[in-house]
Amino acid sequence: MTVISIPGATRMRLTVRGRRIVAALAALPAAVALSLAVFGGGSALASRDTGAPSGSFATLTVTPGDSLWSIAEQVAPGADPRDVVDAIVRLNALDGVTLSAGQQLSIPAEYTPSP
Missing domain, CATH: 3.10.350.10 (LysM domain)
Known part of the structure; x- marks a missing residue:
């Protein structure tokens, strides 16, 4: 009778490069949101116009x-x-x-x- 041994479950280890990739993927939504806020925020610039309604x-x-x-x-x-x-x-x-x-x-x- 032959015994087949199944190796024990191994833990997954992240290398330095793998950690950097995971961190970059986690930060991607924040970077996209920040980019949209910076580039899309031009309409909120202050101006010298007071916007006073007519008759005021x-x-x-x-x-x-x-x-x-x-x-x-x-x-x-x-x-x-x-x-x-x-x-x-x-x-x-x-x-x-x-x-x-x-x-x-x-x-x-x-x-x-x-x-």
Whole structure:
């Protein structure tokens, strides 16, 4: 009678290369998600546009000698002129504080009198 011996179950061992492959495969979904977020996130970039809905501001024509400070004091005498100037600059997307006579400025609704 012959005895056939079945070798015992062996443990699977990962080599250094195998561990790297397993780690890379595990990290692949995260890398894909991060890539999509970076390349697809362009639509969420900040812009200088405030997106104010139509009718939420009044317009004012700049006259000779007007400055943002004088306009701020004129349209909102009870408010801090620095806050009003900042709001006007943001709403009109102004690059600086220089105004030209005849220029149209939008004044935020919070600083215009109620009808």
